[in-house]
Amino acid sequence: MGNANREEFLDFLAQKAKRPRHQLHEHPFQPLNDLPETTLSGKSQDELLEIAQKNSEAVKVDFKKVTTENLGKLLDEYIAAKKIKNLILPTTDKWNEFNLDKWQKEQAATYWQPQAAREVNIKTAQSADGAVGFADYLLAESGTITVATTAGQGRAFNFLPTHYLSIIKKSDIVPRTRQAMDKYDSDIKNGVLSTSNINFITGPSNSGDIEMVLVVGVHGPLDMTYVVVEDL
Amino acid sequence: MGIATSTKPFVERVEEAKKDKFMQASVAKAQDAQWDKREAARKELGNWEQWRDLGEQIRQHVIKYLPDYLEEFADNVEKKGGHVFFAKTDQEATEYIKDLAVKKAVKKVVKSKSMVSTEIDLDKELMKLPGVSVMETDLAEFILQEDNWDEPTHIVFPTLHKNRDQIQKVFEKLGYTGSNEPEKMAKFARKYLREYFLQADMGVTGCNFAIADSGMINLVTNEGNADLTMAIPKTQVVVMGMERIVPSLKEAEVLDNMLSRSAVGQKLTSYCSFSGKRTDDESDGPDDFHVVIIDNGRSNALGTQFESVLQCIRCGSCLNVCPVYRHIGGKGYGSIYPGPIGAVLSPVLDGYEEFGDLPYASSLCAACTETCPVRIPLHELLIEHRHVMMDKLHTDHSLTNTIMKTIGVGTGSPILFKSAMFGANTASKVVSHHDHDSVAGFLYETGRIGKLHKPVPKFARGWTDIRDLPQPAKSHENFRHWFKKHKQEQAAKGGK
Numbered sequence: 045m046g047n048a049n050r051e052e053f054l055d056f057l058a059q060k061a062k063r064p065r066h067q068l069h070e071h072p073f074q075p076l077n078d079l080p081e082t083t084l085s086g087k088s089q090d091e092l093l094e095i096a097q098k099n100s101e102a103v104k105v106d107f108k109k110v111t112t113e114n115l116g117k118l119l120d121e122y123i124a125a126k127k128i129k130n131l132i133l134p135t136t137d138k139w140n141e142f143n144l145d146k147w148q149k150e151q152a153a154t155y156w157q158p159q160a161a162r163e164v165n166i167k168t169a170q171s172a173d174g175a176v177g178f179a180d181y182l183l184a185e186s187g188t189i190t191v192a193t194t195a196g197q198g199r200a201f202n203f204l205p206t207h208y209l210s211i212i213k214k215s216d217i218v219p220r221t222r223q224a225m226d227k228y229d230s231d232i233k234n235g236v237l238s239t240s241n242i243n244f245i246t247g248p249s250n251s252g253d254i255e256m257v258l259v260v261g262v263h264g265p266l267d268m269t270y271v272v273v274e275d276l
Numbered sequence: 277m278g279i280a281t282s283t284k285p286f287v288e289r290v291e292e293a294k295k296d297k298f299m300q301a302s303v304a305k306a307q308d309a310q311w312d313k314r315e316a317a318r319k320e321l322g323n324w325e326q327w328r329d330l331g332e333q334i335r336q337h338v339i340k341y342l343p344d345y346l347e348e349f350a351d352n353v354e355k356k357g358g359h360v361f362f363a364k365t366d367q368e369a370t371e372y373i374k375d376l377a378v379k380k381a382v383k384k385v386v387k388s389k390s391m392v393s394t395e396i397d398l399d400k401e402l403m404k405l406p407g408v409s410v411m412e413t414d415l416a417e418f419i420l421q422e423d424n425w426d427e428p429t430h431i432v433f434p435t436l437h438k439n440r441d442q443i444q445k446v447f448e449k450l451g452y453t454g455s456n457e458p459e460k461m462a463k464f465a466r467k468y469l470r471e472y473f474l475q476a477d478m479g480v481t482g483c484n485f486a487i488a489d490s491g492m493i494n495l496v497t498n499e500g501n502a503d504l505t506m507a508i509p510k511t512q513v514v515v516m517g518m519e520r521i522v523p524s525l526k527e528a529e530v531l532d533n534m535l536s537r538s539a540v541g542q543k544l545t546s547y548c549s550f551s552g553k554r555t556d557d558e559s560d561g562p563d564d565f566h567v568v569i570i571d572n573g574r575s576n577a578l579g580t581q582f583e584s585v586l587q588c589i590r591c592g593s594c595l596n597v598c599p600v601y602r603h604i605g606g607k608g609y610g611s612i613y614p615g616p617i618g619a620v621l622s623p624v625l626d627g628y629e630e631f632g633d634l635p636y637a638s639s640l641c642a643a644c645t646e647t648c649p650v651r652i653p654l655h656e657l658l659i660e661h662r663h664v665m666m667d668k669l670h671t672d673h674s675l676t677n678t679i680m681k682t683i684g685v686g687t688g689s690p691i692l693f694k695s696a697m698f699g700a701n702t703a704s705k706v707v708s709h710h711d712h713d714s715v716a717g718f719l720y721e722t723g724r725i726g727k728l729h730k731p732v733p734k735f736a737r738g739w740t741d742i743r744d745l746p747q748p749a750k751s752h753e754n755f756r757h758w759f760k761k762h763k764q765e766q767a768a769k770g771g772k
């Protein structure tokens with residue numbers, strides 16, 4: 045469907061602009077400054093953690109730091125505190141990396157299943173009152189976690205459950221959007237990452253649409269917890 | 277109805293707006309709150325002027341090579357199994373989307389906020405199809421829809437003109453029995469819309485930026501409804517203005533940062549997403565992904581003095597600093613694109629016949645130009661529009677200058693402005709009295725615009741009826757000066 049009118053449309057634009065088409069290869073975009081890279085650069089991982097915590101808390105994130113040894117215990121406490129009855133977990137081999145193999149197997153949880161049909165996974169996520177997932181990066185500047193969609197942690201995993209907890213390695217805290225984007229960009233272009241969707245998530249869902257009063261939890265999770273694993 | 281939101285003449289709209297005290301108070305409150313948040317966010321980022329240089333450069337570059345970037349983007353969408361349709365007009369766009377809905381036997385459409393879909397009247401067109409229902413899922417758009425398709429009055433805060441009691445009444449029609457507390461009403465909307473989401477078979481989103489080298493689209497939101505719209509339905513349609521494109525994820529990221537800070541004073545909005553057709557091993561996301569790239573009058577700006585209007589990233593910042601918008605609100609403009617950007621863009625899209633008034637809905641104070649993150653010279657473009665209209669009407673060119681001078685009295689000159697602010701005698705001819713207690717009083721009840729010389733073209737006549745229009749500073753310095761003072765006064769009174 046649809047492509048037949050493309051040439052005519054683009055030719056028309058070129059004609060209107062009085063600029064010939066197909067000049068771009070000789071004039072690729074060259075940014076006039078390097079602010080995206082240099083802003084907040086040169087910080088140690090400890091400093092980034094501190095900045096990330098401050099900025100995450102500013103967007104109403106419950107921010108926790110833990111070692112792998114105590115991670116399972118922290119998750120148990122979280123599930124109890126939020127009174128989560130239907131927990132959803134991703135299907136991933138990251139459990140191992142975070143020393144959570146045993147913890148994961150002990151949970152009476154449902155999973156986002158790589159082979160399952162759309163309806164099945166969406167229904168599971170919709171029924172879940174809590175999700176524990178993994179993030180790729182944490183952006184210190186804005187208190188943002190980033191998650192690329194995978195077969196085992198789909199899009200709706202991040203949006204339908206009521207409460208949401210995201211686990212991040214301390215070594216994956218980066219200064220800002222640019223560093224995360226550089227990584228995604230090269231991973232996609234090199235074929236290391238195959239994904240149709242990348243979410244940059246900064247705190248819980250919110251809206252100011254009624255008299256500009258900030259309301260938290262409109263469509264997405266009602267609250268967000270980030271857990272930074274300090275020894276990874 | 278396209279981008280027009282009213283069939284009433286400009287003068288009548290302004291008259292109505294002037295009577296709407298709630299709207300005026302809301303706009304004033306929003307402008308004040310956004311000023312604090314926006315300026316703080318920009319300050320914290322640091323080097324804001326250099327960021328603006330970069331933002332402008334990115335946008336100018338893509339507009340310069342627009343056909344090449346659109347071609348690259350379309351190739352990449354198609355490589356991943358998606359579809360791209362180029363629509364010259366609103367009608368071509370809606371016909372394509374309607375055909376698709378019929379072909380897919382769609383019953384329930386969910387939409388996330390999209391100015392372009394409002395521009396092309398997509399909701400109403402889709403609802404003409406038998407058995408098809410449409411649901412706006414952004415909280416504000418949902419309120420407007422349920423309030424008999426009321427029109428948005430701000431490009432970022434579409435329901436700025438509504439108060440909580442009015443919204444409560446709208447929700448009561450849907451079975452809501454709770455109080456008028458925003459939190460409670462939002463919870464009700466969440467539940468109501470969630471059920472609809474789960475049954476939806478087509479999702480329609482807008483597009484903040486299309487990523488040329490990946491074929492993804494980038495959406496910047498706070499509620500999460502856009503992400504559900506891209507996750508649940510099997511078919512997704514993206515409607516995008518043809519200029520909303522960037523070379524790569526990196527430039528999208530730069531502009532998301534600038535957009536979030538400028539629009540809502542956040543470092544990033546809650547959700548910045550980069551998305552396309554689902555891959556084979558993923559289970560949610562669209563099986564069928566369509567991007568409709570829309571001209572609908574935008575090409576009128578190409579190759580003209582108005583080309584820079586296509587740089588706009590729809591942050592709404594120019595509305596939030598505009599003294600005229602503060603006075604007449606979104607409805608006064610009669611376009612879904614109000615404020616300074618609307619006053620420049622609406623005549624480009626739909627012509628002077630329809631929107632020739634709007635370039636005069638400005639005090640030429642330049643606050644819009646000053647705040648624009650991508651450096652669109654908005655007030656200069658308003659003057660350009662006036663010149664073009666005058667040329668078109670084959671009238672004496674000097675008339676334009678006369679009108680401009682007249683309209684600009686008290687704002688056109690920093691000396692007069694300063695005098696107006698500080699009560700010096702020099703301004704006594706144009707300043708009737710001072711009220712330093714509020715922005716509204718200070719800006720709108722002080723200086724008056726002198727009578728227009730006759731003959732006055734049709735589109736300027738409204739101004740004789742809104743002579744109480746604002747008298748803010750022409751220059752950056754003066755505007756800041758005024759605002760600083762305003763803030764100090766608020767603080768002294770225990771306000772913000």
Ligand code: SF4
Pocket residue numbers: 538587588589590591592593594595617644647648649650651652654
């Ligand atoms: S013209 Fe500039 S300030 Fe106004 S909405 Fe567009 S980008 Fe924002």
